[in-house]
Amino acid sequence: MTHPPPAPHISLTWTDHVTGTHGFLVVDRLVRGVSSGGLRMRQGCTLDEVAGLARGMTMKEALHFDAEDSGARYIPLGGAKGGIDFDPRVPGAYGVLVRYLRAMRPYVESVWTTGEDLGLTQDLVDRAAAEAGLVSTIQAVYPLLDDEAAARRRLADAFAVTVDGIGLDELVGGCGVAESALAALDRAGFTYGDARVSVQGLGTMGGATARFLSRAGLTVVAVADVKGTIANPAGLDVEALLAARDAYGTVDRGALRDADRELPAGAWLTADAEVLVPAAVSYAIDEVNQASVRARWVVEAANMPVLAEAEALLRERGIMVLPDVVVNSGTNAWWWWTLFGDIGADADEAFAHTRHAMRALIDRMLARAEADGCTPRAAAHAIVADRLPVMAERFGWYR
Incomplete structure (x- = not known):
């Protein structure tokens, strides 16, 4: 795609009142009113970086959308990303994370599903989210689920699975x-x-x-x-x-x-x-x-x-x-394959589904x-350009 990308739906900068640290949220695209993208914490993180990552998430969602697979339960989302300009290794980082999530709570509750990214682990993000008063970092997607309770159990069970200690x-x-x-x-x-x-x-x-x-x-x-x-x-x-x-x-x-x-x-x-x-x-x-x-x-x-x-x-x-x-x-696709019920909380099934999907994408x-x-x-951009209009026709999107 040679033309400039459309302006993001949401782009904001947060300032931590305790440390003066800046954090960012960019929602590049909403599909069915929801977006997906992780939260990173690193010293030197910028709004431009987060905006580029959010555009990338829009592409990743579109690339995993198969208009011809009528049996797939996974519903594609829009792209988003969060970022905090702070070293996650230094004292005080956890407090910054909690305050950021508390400030972003309205967006996490309604339009932005998130999880671990560079500098953060999912356990840490989940703990900080709970302290910030959030039910879950992916609660914005719950209204799209057929059976929320079963879906949440399935994802929790999948996160409990380990393979050779990992x-x-x-x-x-x-x-x-x-x-x-x-x-x-x-x-x-x-x-x-x-x-x-x-x-x-x-x-x-x-x-x-x-x-x-x-x-x-x-x-x-x-x-x-x-x-x-x-x-x-x-x-x-x-x-x-x-x-x-x-x-x-x-x-x-x-x-x-x-x-x-x-x-x-x-x-x-x-x-x-x-x-x-x-x-x-x-x-x-x-x-x-x-x-x-x-x-x-x-x-x-x-x-x-x-x-x-x-x-x-x-x-x-x-x-x-x-x-x-x-x-x-x-990783992003696995979350949604599991939550929506395309796969269960099983390592062999997850790896097989991932291998099949990724090989098909690379070959295409x-x-x-x-x-x-x-x-x-x-070529990946061209595939996305083909798929986004189909997604818009089927689900609608908000810019």
């Missing part, structure tokens, strides 16, 4: 990212055993992605956290690293093996790997450092990690960027890119 809610997003990468490898005829992976970020999304790619037979040769990059050309022990990380994805270096190396923070970018997974922060790859990328595929597990100028230069060098609006959309996007002679991102 919550299902922390794994489904990484399952979707990994399946996206695998689908691209399959289309290129690339053998999994010959593919090496470098991951920036070992939090919820990056950690789960590393696990699923490793279990698929790829070799994870580098991972980065806030302390730097951990690398091993022969392959890292992903399970050991996951077991040794804290709540923020930082790995205890005491868990490293003798052959594992500690490298500077930016070494993940230059790793000798076929698949590069930025899974931590936005704007990680710019027009300067993109020259150091050696991978064949960049798989955007984080939101907006590759700047547009960098993506154009990567394409000139034959490097494909699989865009965030498709790649990391699995890459086929469109080949047919139109454009980037995968442009």
